[in-house]
Amino acid sequence: MAIDTGPAASTPPEPPSDARPQDLVMRLWRGDASGGRFQDYRIAPQEGEVVLDVVHRIQATQAPDLAVRWNCKAGKCGSCSAEVNGHPVLMCMTRMSTLPLDEPITISPMRAFPIMRDLVTDVSYNFEVAKLIPAFRPRPRDPDGLYRMAQVDIDRGQEFHKCIECFLCQNVCHVIRDHEENKPRYAGPRFLVRLAELEMHPLDTLDRRDYIRRDMGIGYCNITKCCTEVCPEEIHITDNAIIPLKERLVDAHYDPIAWIGRKITRRPAPLPASEARRHTGAVHAQPGPGGPGPGNSDRPATRPGLADDTGSAAPEPGNGA
Amino acid sequence: MTDTERYDFDVVVIGAGGAGLRAAIEAREMGARTALVCKSLLGKAHTVMAEGGIAAALGNVWPEDNWEVHFRDTMRGGKMLNNWRMAQIHALESPDRVLELEEWGALFDRTSDGRILQRDFGGHRYARLAHVGDRTGLEMIRALQHRAVSIGIDVFMECKIVRLLQDGAGAVNGAVGFWRETGRFVTFGAKALVLATGGCGKAWKFTTNSWECTGDGMALALWAGADLIDMEAIQFHPTGMVWPPSARGLLVTEGVRGDGGVLENRDGERFMFNYISPFFAAETAATIEEADQWYSNKKDFRRPPELLPRDEVARAINSEVKEGRGSPHGGVFLDIASRRTPEEIRRLLPSMYHQFKELADIDITTTPMEVGPTCHYAMGGVRVEADTEATTVTGLYAAGECAGGMHGSNRLGGNSLSDLVVFGRRAGMAAAERALEIPGAPEVSEAQIADVTRSATSYFDNVGTEDAYAVHRALQETMQSLVGIIRVENELLEAKGKLAELEERASHCVVEGNISFNPGWHLALDLESMLAVSNCTTLSAIERRESRGGHTRDDYPGFRPEFENVNMVTRLVDNGYVVAQEPKPQMPGELARLFEEEVH
Numbered sequence: 067m068a069i070d071t072g073p074a075a076s077t078p079p080e081p082p083s084d085a086r087p088q089d090l091v092m093r094l095w096r097g098d099a100s101g102g103r104f105q106d107y108r109i110a111p112q113e114g115e116v117v118l119d120v121v122h123r124i125q126a127t128q129a130p131d132l133a134v135r136w137n138c139k140a141g142k143c144g145s146c147s148a149e150v151n152g153h154p155v156l157m158c159m160t161r162m163s164t165l166p167l168d169e170p171i172t173i174s175p176m177r178a179f180p181i182m183r184d185l186v187t188d189v190s191y192n193f194e195v196a197k198l199i200p201a202f203r204p205r206p207r208d209p210d211g212l213y214r215m216a217q218v219d220i221d222r223g224q225e226f227h228k229c230i231e232c233f234l235c236q237n238v239c240h241v242i243r244d245h246e247e248n249k250p251r252y253a254g255p256r257f258l259v260r261l262a263e264l265e266m267h268p269l270d271t272l273d274r275r276d277y278i279r280r281d282m283g284i285g286y287c288n289i290t291k292c293c294t295e296v297c298p299e300e301i302h303i304t305d306n307a308i309i310p311l312k313e314r315l316v317d318a319h320y321d322p323i324a325w326i327g328r329k330i331t332r333r334p335a336p337l338p339a340s341e342a343r344r345h346t347g348a349v350h351a352q353p354g355p356g357g358p359g360p361g362n363s364d365r366p367a368t369r370p371g372l373a374d375d376t377g378s379a380a381p382e383p384g385n386g387a
Numbered sequence: 388m389t390d391t392e393r394y395d396f397d398v399v400v401i402g403a404g405g406a407g408l409r410a411a412i413e414a415r416e417m418g419a420r421t422a423l424v425c426k427s428l429l430g431k432a433h434t435v436m437a438e439g440g441i442a443a444a445l446g447n448v449w450p451e452d453n454w455e456v457h458f459r460d461t462m463r464g465g466k467m468l469n470n471w472r473m474a475q476i477h478a479l480e481s482p483d484r485v486l487e488l489e490e491w492g493a494l495f496d497r498t499s500d501g502r503i504l505q506r507d508f509g510g511h512r513y514a515r516l517a518h519v520g521d522r523t524g525l526e527m528i529r530a531l532q533h534r535a536v537s538i539g540i541d542v543f544m545e546c547k548i549v550r551l552l553q554d555g556a557g558a559v560n561g562a563v564g565f566w567r568e569t570g571r572f573v574t575f576g577a578k579a580l581v582l583a584t585g586g587c588g589k590a591w592k593f594t595t596n597s598w599e600c601t602g603d604g605m606a607l608a609l610w611a612g613a614d615l616i617d618m619e620a621i622q623f624h625p626t627g628m629v630w631p632p633s634a635r636g637l638l639v640t641e642g643v644r645g646d647g648g649v650l651e652n653r654d655g656e657r658f659m660f661n662y663i664s665p666f667f668a669a670e671t672a673a674t675i676e677e678a679d680q681w682y683s684n685k686k687d688f689r690r691p692p693e694l695l696p697r698d699e700v701a702r703a704i705n706s707e708v709k710e711g712r713g714s715p716h717g718g719v720f721l722d723i724a725s726r727r728t729p730e731e732i733r734r735l736l737p738s739m740y741h742q743f744k745e746l747a748d749i750d751i752t753t754t755p756m757e758v759g760p761t762c763h764y765a766m767g768g769v770r771v772e773a774d775t776e777a778t779t780v781t782g783l784y785a786a787g788e789c790a791g792g793m794h795g796s797n798r799l800g801g802n803s804l805s806d807l808v809v810f811g812r813r814a815g816m817a818a819a820e821r822a823l824e825i826p827g828a829p830e831v832s833e834a835q836i837a838d839v840t841r842s843a844t845s846y847f848d849n850v851g852t853e854d855a856y857a858v859h860r861a862l863q864e865t866m867q868s869l870v871g872i873i874r875v876e877n878e879l880l881e882a883k884g885k886l887a888e889l890e891e892r893a894s895h896c897v898v899e900g901n902i903s904f905n906p907g908w909h910l911a912l913d914l915e916s917m918l919a920v921s922n923c924t925t926l927s928a929i930e931r932r933e934s935r936g937g938h939t940r941d942d943y944p945g946f947r948p949e950f951e952n953v954n955m956v957t958r959l960v961d962n963g964y965v966v967a968q969e970p971k972p973q974m975p976g977e978l979a980r981l982f983e984e985e986v987h
C-alpha cells in the first residue's frame with residue numbers, strides 16, 4: 067500500500083487497487099541516519115482520531131516496521147513529538163479534524179535532533195544536559211522534621227514542574243535548531259526552565275547563577291518566545307523562567323550593591339566548577355561509534371565545552387567510586 | 388549472535404518508573420554499582436500517568452490518622468487477601484518516603500500552614516493523599532529521576548530485556564536485552580537483579596495502560612522459575628472510554644453519574660433498572676420517575692441504579708454488551724447531555740468537559756459518551772518476601788506493580804505511588820546487600836546468551852503470513868471479552884484454549900524489515916510476555932471460584948470461606964503453566980485485633 071514519492075524512489079509503485087478517493091494521504095518520513103525520503107500511505111479516515119492513531123493504523127496494516135516513539139497517548143509523557151505539516155506538536159494531542167484532510171498530511175521527525183529511524187530522533191543531547199544541572203540542595207528540615215513552604219511561593223515552581231520533557235521547545239529553539247555547533251555551549255529552554263525551577267525553589271540553598279551564565283549559555287537566548295509558543299503544557303517559558311533568570315544574573319554580576327552584599331552576608335557563593343561537574347553518571351542511549359563504552363561507570367559523562375574546560379577539576383567517578 | 392555488548396554491575400534494575408528509580412537510588416547509595424535499564428526514554432514510564440496522589444498517613448489534615456488506620460483501610464480494600472506484612476510496612480514507611488521526595492525537590496500542594504496538603508480518596512478513612520493537582524505521578528518521577536541522575540546511576544534507555552540469565556544453582560546472575568534503536572544485543576552481568584517493570588494492561592483491548600505495560604517483569608520471573616500470585620486480581624474501571632480511538636481507555640469519573648449521567652443501551656433504554664439485585668433493592672429507586680427526583684431531593688427519594696457499586700454497574704454493562712444491546716464500539720452510552728444544560732455540565736465537570744473536547748473533539752454537553760470496562764491495574768504479580776522483596780528465585784527481587792501481595796484483591800487509589808517508593812527502596816536495599824557480599828564478577832553463560840539471542844531473532848526467519856499486530860489484536864479481544872471484568876467458568880475455559888492457539892500463532896509471527904527500531908519485532912517479543920501473563924491470569928481466575936475484589940465470578944458470587952486464606956500461585960512446570968492454592972501468610976494477633984475494634 068505504500069507509495070514512494072521521494073526522489074530516491076526507483077520504480078513508481080502501482081497505486082493500490084483498493085485506494086478510494088476519500089482516503090487520507092499520510093506523507094511520512096521514512097529512513098535513518100544515512101538518509102531517507104517521504105513516503106505516502108493512503109488510509110481511510112476514521113472518526114475521532116488523533117494523528118498518532120492514524121500512524122498506528124498505518125503501522126498495524128501497511129508498515130509494520132514504521133518506527134515511532136510513544137507511550138501514554140494522553141499528552142502526559144511527552145514521547146510522540148514530531149512536526150505535523152511543519153508544526154512541532156505531540157501527535158497524540160493533534161486531532162485529525164484540525165488538519166486539512168484534502169491534501170497530504172506530512173509528518174516528519176523533530177528537526178533539531180539527529181534521526182534514528184523514521185519518526186524517531188536521537189534526543190540524547192537533552193539527557194546529557196540534564197546531567198550537568200547542579201542538583202537540588204535543600205536547607206535542613208524544621209526541628210519537627212518537616213519542611214514548610216507557602217503555596218504562593220511554590221506556584222511558579224509547580225508551573226515549571228508541569229514540563230513533560232517532550233523537547234519541542236528544544237526543537238524549535240533557533241539557537242540549536244539551525245546551529246548544531248551551539249549544543250555544547252547551550253542548555254536550551256527545557257533546561258533553563260529546570261534551572262529557574264531550582265533557583266526559585268524555596269528550600270534550595272545553592273547559587274547556580276554564575277554557572278548558568280558561564281556554562282549553560284543563557285546569553286544565547288534572545289527571547290523570541292518560539293519555545294513558549296509550542297509548549298503543550300503552556301508553561302510561560304520565556305516570561306516566567308528565562309527572563310527572570312536573566313534578571314537574576316544581571317543582578318548578581320553587574321549590581322555593585324549585590325556584589326558587596328555577597329561579600330558581607332553568608333549567602334552561599336556561586337557554585338564552584340568542581341561542584342557543577344560532580345554528576346557523572348552515564349545515561350546511555352544506544353551508543354554509536356565512539357559513544358559511551360563498557361565500564362561506563364568509571365568514566366565521566368561530560369560534553370566538550372560544558373565539561374572540564376579549565377582542567378582544574380577532575381570529575382569524580384560516579385558509580386563505582 | 389554471541390558477540391553481544393557486555394556490562395557488569397552489582398545490581399541491575401529493570402524498569403525506570405517509580406519503583407525502579409527508587410530501587411536504583413537505594414542500591415547506589417548503599418555503594419553498589421547500579422544500572423537502570425528501561426524500555427523507553429528516562430522519565431516516560433507509566434508512573435507519569437498517575438493523577439490522584441500518594442497515600443501516606445502524615446496526619447497533616449487529620450491528626451487522627453496514623454499507620455494503623457492506613458493499614459486497616461488497605462487490608463479492607465484488598466478484601467483481606469493482602470500480604471499483611473507488606474500492608475503494614477507500606478503504611479508504616481510511606482510518610483517517610485513522601486517527605487524524602489520533598490527533600491529531593493518535589494513540590495506537593497500545601498496546607499495553609501505550609502505543610503503537605505492531603506486529599507480524600509475512596510476507601511481511605513482520612514484525607515491522606517499528598518498530591519500535585521492531578522499530576523502527582525509526574526512530580527514523583529521527576530524528583531526520582533533528578534535524584535538518580537545526580538548520584539550517578541548508569542541508565543540504559545530504550546533497551547528491552549528479553550530473558551534473565553541464571554547460574555548452575557538457579558540464581559539470577561544477569562540479563563540479556565537489546566537496544567531498540569539498533570537491535571544489537573547487550574548482556575548485563577548482575578549479582579542481584581530487581582524487576583520493576585509495572586503492569587500488563589496491554590493484554591486487554593480497553594486499558595488505561597501505556598504501550599510498555601506488557602507484563603515483562605512477571606514473565607521474566609516466571610521463565611526464571613519464580614512464582615506469581617493472585618494473577619486473577621485485575622482492577623477494571625467500569626466506565627472507560629471505548630470510542631473514539633483518540634480517547635480510548637480514558638477514565639470517565641463516577642462523578643458524571645453522580646451529577647445526573649445515565650447509562651443507556653443501543654435502544655436508548657436506561658437498562659440499569661433491570662439489574663437491581665435484591666440486596667440493593669431497598670435503597671435503590673425502582674422507577675425512572677423516582678430516580679430522577681433523587682438528584683434534587685436526596686432525603687426523600689432513593690438513589691438511581693446508575694450509582695450502584697462499581698461491580699454491579701460493571702456486570703450490567705457487561706451483560707448488555709454480551710447480549711447484543713451495546714453501543715456500536717462495544718460499550719454502552721453514558722449520557723449527561725440530555726440531562727443537564729451545557730452550562731451546568733461545564734460547571735459541574737470542568738476537567739471532563741475539557742479533556743474530551745481537547746482529546747476527542749467530543750462535546751459532552753451535546754453528545755453521549757461510549758463507555759465500557761477498562762483494564763487499569765494488576766494487583767497480582769511476582770511473589771515476594773515482604774521485608775526484602777526477594778522472589779522465590781535467588782538473586783531476583785521485584786517491586787511495584789509487577790510484584791504481588793501488597794494490594795490483595797483490590798487496590799485503593801493512592802496506594803500505588805506509595806507502594807512504588809516503599810518497596811522500590813526495600814528491593815534496592817536487599818539487592819545491594821546481596822550483591823555487596825558476592826566477590827568477583829558475575830559469570831554468565833555464553834551458551835545461555837546465544838540461546839536467548841537466537842530465539843529472539845527467530846522471528847526474522849519465520850515464513851508465512853502471521854503478523855504480530857494481528858495476534859495482539861486477537862489477544863486483546865480474547866482477554867477483554869472472556870477474562871474481563873465479569874468472569875464465568877465456560878468463558879475462562881474458552882479463553883484458555885484460545886490462548887494456547889495464540890501462543891502457537893505468535894511463535895510463527897513474521898517480522899518485516901530489518902532489526903533496527905522495528906516495532907513489529909518489538910511487539911512480537913512483548914507478545915511473549917503478554918501471553919505468559921494472560922495464561923496465568925486465566926488459570927488463576929478459573930481456580931478462584933468466588934468473587935473477591937477485582938475478580939468477579941458471575942457463577943460464584945460473593946466471598947467463599949475456602950478461598951479466604953489462599954493465594955493463587957502460578958508457575959511454570961515442565962514448560963506448562965500450573966496453578967496451585969497455597970495458604971496466605973497469617974496476620975499476628977495484635978494486628979488482627981485492629982479489625983475487631985470498629986471505630987465507625
